Amino acid sequence: MVEAIGVTKRYGPTTALDAVGLSVAPGSTHALVGRNGAGKSTLVSVLTGLTPADAGTVRFHGRPAPHLADRDAWREVVACVYQRSTTIPGLTVAENLFLGRHPLRAGRLISWRELRRRARELLETWQVDVDVSRPAGELTVEQRQFVEIARALSFGARFIVLDEPTARLDGPAITRLFEQLRQLQRQGVTILFISHHLQEVFEICDTVTVFRDARHISTRPVAGLDESDLVADMTGEVRLPGAARSAAGDAADGGLLGAAPVMEARGLGLDGAYQDVDLTVRPGEIVGLAGIASSGRTEFAETVAGLRAPDRGTLEISGRPARPGDVRAAIRGGVGLVPQDRHHQGFVANLSVAENATMTVPERLGPAGTVRPSARDALARTLIDRLDIKTDGPRQPVDGLSGGNQQKVVMARALAGDPRLLVMVSPTAGVDVRSKETLLSNVARVAAEGTGVLIASDELEDLRGCHRVVVMFGGRIAAEHAAGWHDNEMVAAMEGIGHA
Amino acid sequence: GSSTKGGASSSKPLVGVDYPRADTDFWNSYIKYVPQFAGQQGVTLKTTNSQNDISKLASNVQTLISQQVKGVVIAPQDTAAVKPTLQTLAAKKIPVVSIDTRPDSGKVFMIVRADNKAYGEKACRFLGTKLKGKGRVVDLEGDLTSINGRDRTDAFNACMKQNYPGITVVGEPTNWDQDTASRKLKTDLQGAPVNGVYMQASFALSGTLQALKQRGMLVPPSNPKHVYIVSNDGIPQELKDIKAGQIDATVSQPADQYAKYGLFYIKAAIDGKTFKPGKTDHGSTIIRTPQGNLEDQLPAPLVTLDGGSYGGITSVKPDDTSLWGNHLGG
Amino acid sequence: MPDNATVTLPGMRRLPALARLRDLALIPAIIVVAIVGQAVNPVFLEGGNIINVLQTMSEIAVMVLAETLVLVAGKMDLSLEATFGLAPGIAAWICLPAGGSAHGLGWLGGAWSVPLTLLVGLAIGLLNSLLIVRFGLSAFIVTLGMQITLHGMLTGISGGKTFFNLPSSMLYIGTAEWGGVPVSIWLCLVLFAAGVGVLGWTRAGRSLYAIGGNTDAAKAAGIRTDRVLWVAITTASVLAAVGGLMLTGRLASVAAAQGTGDIFTVFAAAVIGGVSLNGGKGTVFGAFTGILLLYMIQNVLTLAGVPAQWIGAFNGAIILVALILSRITSGKRQE
Amino acid sequence: MPDNATVTLPGMRRLPALARLRDLALIPAIIVVAIVGQAVNPVFLEGGNIINVLQTMSEIAVMVLAETLVLVAGKMDLSLEATFGLAPGIAAWICLPAGGSAHGLGWLGGAWSVPLTLLVGLAIGLLNSLLIVRFGLSAFIVTLGMQITLHGMLTGISGGKTFFNLPSSMLYIGTAEWGGVPVSIWLCLVLFAAGVGVLGWTRAGRSLYAIGGNTDAAKAAGIRTDRVLWVAITTASVLAAVGGLMLTGRLASVAAAQGTGDIFTVFAAAVIGGVSLNGGKGTVFGAFTGILLLYMIQNVLTLAGVPAQWIGAFNGAIILVALILSRITSGKRQE
Numbered sequence A: 001m002v003e004a005i006g007v008t009k010r011y012g013p014t015t016a017l018d019a020v021g022l023s024v025a026p027g028s029t030h031a032l033v034g035r036n037g038a039g040k041s042t043l044v045s046v047l048t049g050l051t052p053a054d055a056g057t058v059r060f061h062g063r064p065a066p067h068l069a070d071r072d073a074w075r076e077v078v079a080c081v082y083q084r085s086t087t088i089p090g091l092t093v094a095e096n097l098f099l100g101r102h103p104l105r106a107g108r109l110i111s112w113r114e115l116r117r118r119a120r121e122l123l124e125t126w127q128v129d130v131d132v133s134r135p136a137g138e139l140t141v142e143q144r145q146f147v148e149i150a151r152a153l154s155f156g157a158r159f160i161v162l163d164e165p166t167a168r169l170d171g172p173a174i175t176r177l178f179e180q181l182r183q184l185q186r187q188g189v190t191i192l193f194i195s196h197h198l199q200e201v202f203e204i205c206d207t208v209t210v211f212r213d214a215r216h217i218s219t220r221p222v223a224g225l226d227e228s229d230l231v232a233d234m235t236g237e238v239r240l241p242g243a244a245r246s247a248a249g250d251a252a253d254g255g256l257l258g259a260a261p262v263m264e265a266r267g268l269g270l271d272g273a274y275q276d277v278d279l280t281v282r283p284g285e286i287v288g289l290a291g292i293a294s295s296g297r298t299e300f301a302e303t304v305a306g307l308r309a310p311d312r313g314t315l316e317i318s319g320r321p322a323r324p325g326d327v328r329a330a331i332r333g334g335v336g337l338v339p340q341d342r343h344h345q346g347f348v349a350n351l352s353v354a355e356n357a358t359m360t361v362p363e364r365l366g367p368a369g370t371v372r373p374s375a376r377d378a379l380a381r382t383l384i385d386r387l388d389i390k391t392d393g394p395r396q397p398v399d400g401l402s403g404g405n406q407q408k409v410v411m412a413r414a415l416a417g418d419p420r421l422l423v424m425v426s427p428t429a430g431v432d433v434r435s436k437e438t439l440l441s442n443v444a445r446v447a448a449e450g451t452g453v454l455i456a457s458d459e460l461e462d463l464r465g466c467h468r469v470v471v472m473f474g475g476r477i478a479a480e481h482a483a484g485w486h487d488n489e490m491v492a493a494m495e496g497i498g499h500a
Numbered sequence B: 001g002s003s004t005k006g007g008a009s010s011s012k013p014l015v016g017v018d019y020p021r022a023d024t025d026f027w028n029s030y031i032k033y034v035p036q037f038a039g040q041q042g043v044t045l046k047t048t049n050s051q052n053d054i055s056k057l058a059s060n061v062q063t064l065i066s067q068q069v070k071g072v073v074i075a076p077q078d079t080a081a082v083k084p085t086l087q088t089l090a091a092k093k094i095p096v097v098s099i100d101t102r103p104d105s106g107k108v109f110m111i112v113r114a115d116n117k118a119y120g121e122k123a124c125r126f127l128g129t130k131l132k133g134k135g136r137v138v139d140l141e142g143d144l145t146s147i148n149g150r151d152r153t154d155a156f157n158a159c160m161k162q163n164y165p166g167i168t169v170v171g172e173p174t175n176w177d178q179d180t181a182s183r184k185l186k187t188d189l190q191g192a193p194v195n196g197v198y199m200q201a202s203f204a205l206s207g208t209l210q211a212l213k214q215r216g217m218l219v220p221p222s223n224p225k226h227v228y229i230v231s232n233d234g235i236p237q238e239l240k241d242i243k244a245g246q247i248d249a250t251v252s253q254p255a256d257q258y259a260k261y262g263l264f265y266i267k268a269a270i271d272g273k274t275f276k277p278g279k280t281d282h283g284s285t286i287i288r289t290p291q292g293n294l295e296d297q298l299p300a301p302l303v304t305l306d307g308g309s310y311g312g313i314t315s316v317k318p319d320d321t322s323l324w325g326n327h328l329g330g
Numbered sequence C, D: 001m002p003d004n005a006t007v008t009l010p011g012m013r014r015l016p017a018l019a020r021l022r023d024l025a026l027i028p029a030i031i032v033v034a035i036v037g038q039a040v041n042p043v044f045l046e047g048g049n050i051i052n053v054l055q056t057m058s059e060i061a062v063m064v065l066a067e068t069l070v071l072v073a074g075k076m077d078l079s080l081e082a083t084f085g086l087a088p089g090i091a092a093w094i095c096l097p098a099g100g101s102a103h104g105l106g107w108l109g110g111a112w113s114v115p116l117t118l119l120v121g122l123a124i125g126l127l128n129s130l131l132i133v134r135f136g137l138s139a140f141i142v143t144l145g146m147q148i149t150l151h152g153m154l155t156g157i158s159g160g161k162t163f164f165n166l167p168s169s170m171l172y173i174g175t176a177e178w179g180g181v182p183v184s185i186w187l188c189l190v191l192f193a194a195g196v197g198v199l200g201w202t203r204a205g206r207s208l209y210a211i212g213g214n215t216d217a218a219k220a221a222g223i224r225t226d227r228v229l230w231v232a233i234t235t236a237s238v239l240a241a242v243g244g245l246m247l248t249g250r251l252a253s254v255a256a257a258q259g260t261g262d263i264f265t266v267f268a269a270a271v272i273g274g275v276s277l278n279g280g281k282g283t284v285f286g287a288f289t290g291i292l293l294l295y296m297i298q299n300v301l302t303l304a305g306v307p308a309q310w311i312g313a314f315n316g317a318i319i320l321v322a323l324i325l326s327r328i329t330s331g332k333r334q335e
């Protein structure tokens, strides 16, 4: 079906792809896994004709790939959901869905009514409820992700590439996605599926290819394979996953004894998001805030970090009432934040890793409002090692990093100030297994050192390390589980089954 | 000047005046004079400002027409592009007086201007005489796209070539911008010695003086290093500088006369008077232009400290009461 | 009307039908000005005066249309004002007889002048595209450099003098009338109508919004971004040439300074009309209301006989006020 | 030097030490011009001429510095050129005696003129910030409106006349010399040095890059984006006022048109110097090389005695060439 032979791609000094080969059999669902920066997305943009390869060839059905400029031809052979959002904020959802293929009426004019009708139809099949004439820029991350998926799958291409489609989706959404994928599989559509959730690979893929450090490592049938083999291939070392969990476990014993809460919310409410939420986080305690997209978890977390001002209720950070909606005050009060959408709020793309990582701690960079590059780079290096960020060095611009490594930079920015309260929203979205361990074990470590942690997420791995998980549903706290809960009860709680 | 109260009565006919621009000393004194003389000449005014943009002039005249003016006074800075406007006015039988410039084509009742070529000529004669026909002179030209600027340049160069071949002229276009003027002058001062400067308008005045001062070349005529400076316009500051011996001469543009006779002729036209070539009662001559229009050529006196005569050109002293610069508020 | 119009009208999200209302944002302002104008001077609403306003704005309006194309596609073109002067200038230069007061070259007959004008516009557009799209230079600065160069070339070929006694074919659209209304007004309206249609109801037009909004995304969606940009930038230059032709006709001449400084008005009109400088937002109709508003106010000022030396200050104040008005009516922060 | 310089030099990621090389991108060009200039006219490299170039560029250069601040922060200021004229204009107007040829108001003594100039700059800056930061209006169009308004106000208060016989305190920085070098050159260099320091090595400076690059991320990192923007925009206006003061001093007068049209040069210099119009990129030193290059070339042209009518075309062509040069040396597509 599709065949990449000896594809090489360099970015300046970085080699993103080193003579890799990949061959996807017709009708198969082929997983592509690898650590952050392994070169997956780069291969994707080569396979979909967005970036030219420095060397090597790509063939579809044994025929050479179309000319780069011939976008239509590409669109016929392959459809893709890219890791980075490709919706156009200014245009409506409907138009985003049918960009470049608007339904026409007499005189080759666009029929907007028809366009909206088809858009509604399309989204209904995905049970996404958004007004199709809203600008895409106003959608939530999840909604936007679905728009992208729906668009890609609606081309009717026989070969579909999905680069971390689940990274920005919550549980039920992922289930919906997989239903659709199975349908396509039945129709004999070929799929290239990229994800850092290995269980997803086992769930819907039949073959899996592993990349490591820009090289092709292995391609094997999924059947009869177990997770540790994959991780071994990805990391190049044999080591059992779940280390993160135990790390968090250790923290659990150390924590909880902390006296005064670092964060205390009383009857906190934000119109249209969440209502009378009471929540405390103690030093050394890791509190999970579970819930699906619409549950209000994200908004609550952002309120704690000072990104939003609550409409009612009180919020205290380490005993002192927080200045509502003042991030700077929050940071100075000892709050560290890992925001939800890294591209939007996480980093300044064209600034260096160092500048981004130290942005929250200006006062440490030099006396009297000055910044000593040496001091900054030194501080940055410690963070790079601590989070094991794959980069050319503190001065590489963040836009040169792979998705997962960018996320680590955001994490570094949050940890730079040794916060007393660490607020994280979906912290491991798009982060590979090992990096996920690194991130979570860091969380465990800072907790052990007495920092309170609030993780707003729906990723079970994120939540597993928590001492307790508070589940939100429909803007209210719906349940609370102590550590050691079972996946399905947690999922059920998030779906609001049993109450509401 | 905004429109004076009271509509157009037969006694005080409504006259439209379009000001070419409001951002130069010279045209502002003109703008100041027009309302003053309007009363004197017995006309009511509607005024517009075409901000040195000929297409604005066209549409301004349109608005004047739709306000039923009986006559129009314009000062087209582009003598070619004004043609369609003149045609429109002719079609509406509205008499036109053109101030300061001579339209390349089209019918006007009277042209009131001081010959820009004469400015260049006078400047050339003065410098030529003072420099005894040899030396290096910088000509700070106006803007190549301005007809008046070009007339002054051409006349100056022609006169120099013909009468003082020993003098080299360095022409520097300045877009009427004093910073550009002073920058280019300074650069020229780097090269061979400069003996004279001709500023085609007063805009370059103080920039030039500063440039010379900075290089210690601002010395009295007695000193052989003296640089002779001729300016143009006759604004009060120039007259002061001549008295102070800072500059040596200027050509006084008759801003007041422009206003006075512009309105005088338009009123006459409305009253059905007619004129023919020959001397006038105000020391000027009316001639017939190649285009067949009448042109009242107002005198533009050369002003020098001693009021002497240079190369056959008589001049007046800077305190001469006939100079508009001497009876003007500011 | 393009749905993206909703962007700037959050309050109306649930009412797509009202989407196009955003385009009407300036209509209230325009009505107010009309009333004020009438109060200031009863001449204002007379047919003659309205035609005068429309005709004097028609040439610049065509440039506004051109700029809108480029802005929506996420680029800028500062050289339009220079093309506006140079295109007819070169045509006149080549077609006018050599020697005499005409200072032309006399290479070609007068019949060639109009095609030549468009050709020059085309050439400039292609050059701009080459530098911006092909070589990836900053559009702002490329076209700034082009603007200065082209102005300079016009001064150069004309020696600063004005071209006149132009071939009659060049004068036609600027002078002729159809049904008592100058051709330039008709032409301007037709071009804008076409613009509304293309940008609102054709794939090519919509792809401009896509490119202006997010080029990579547009590429991913199968749009040939480079090609679309070439076409947009080149079309803009040709339109500017047409505008210049209209003015040339009306003034029966090409002044060496034709177009100088107009680009400011063009941008002001576009932005006031709701076109974003960051690309991907704004409509042709909005841009039209923008330039119309500006010219109406100018006309009112003239009729009101504002003191000459304060005209400038007024013009600026107007742009600010119009801007604030459109900010209020759209209720959205601007980039 | 700001690390973001590396951004435009992918090939050098491994060599942070060379990062600053990006700033030197124009140095080769400058050297070439120097050689050509010397060949054209031996006067070129004489001290007198070099001082002449530096002094005549110093005033505009200060505006370039100001614009760089604003551009790095992701905004634009077109009104600087007007502040450049109006600030000293108002000071002169208020301090010059009423009546006589001075046409001032005579409200305050000459000693006040300099503080007044700066005050006006400050006021304009605050007004700009209010409209842009507080009301969220488009910086481009706000400052365009301001530009026209302020130019108009200068024409208005001066009645189009030039202010002469200024208080001596206004003339000082434009005329005095220290060690044979005009004060304005010293001042210009000092300001640029300060600029390099602030944008390169202070929090406030780096925060400008953060804001220009991604305002939301900067906010989320605790940077007081609004406050930083207020400071940047206001400082820029004050700097423009200083520049205006320098020119006023040098020409011992304020012309009604002072500053008009300079903004084009300012932008050209900044962008050629590597400052991005999309914010977050570029350095003060780069901007300096930009303006220096432009003025050196201008000077060479004057010395070479280029035919008057072609000067304009040359200037434009130069900007294009310089642009292409910087494109090649930086090897990165520009926005």
Ligand SMILES: Nc1ncnc2c1ncn2[C@@H]1O[C@H](COP(=O)(O)OP(=O)(O)OP(=O)(O)O)[C@@H](O)[C@H]1O
Binding pocket: A011, A012, A014, A015, A016, A034, A035, A036, A037, A038, A039, A040, A041, A042, A043, A083, A390, A399, A400, A401, A402, A403, A404, A405, A430, A432
């Ligand atoms: N535009 C770019 N400029 C410079 N370097 C780049 C660019 N894009 C990718 N790289 C480099 O190429 C390598 C591979 O990046 P890529 O995004 O393909 O990794 P990935 O496998 O997709 O990682 P992730 O799972 O985090 O998305 C990374 O080291 C990255 O630094």
Ligand SMILES: Nc1ncnc2c1ncn2[C@@H]1O[C@H](COP(=O)(O)OP(=O)(O)OP(=O)(O)O)[C@@H](O)[C@H]1O
Binding pocket: A358, A359, A360, A361, A362, A363, A365, A369, D203, D204, D205, D206, D207, D208, D210, D222, D223, D224, D225, D227, D228
């Ligand atoms: N490392 C950094 N990167 C980007 N911006 C920064 C950095 N450090 C500080 N800033 C911002 O630069 C500005 C000046 O920094 P500074 O720490 O002096 O704040 P400030 O103005 O003194 O406020 P306060 O008086 O409350 O400390 C502030 O807006 C700050 O948020």
Ligand SMILES: [Mg+2]
Binding pocket: A040, A041, A042, A083, A163, A402, A403
């Ligand atoms: Mg990736």
Ligand SMILES: [Mg+2]
Binding pocket: none
């Ligand atoms: Mg501080």
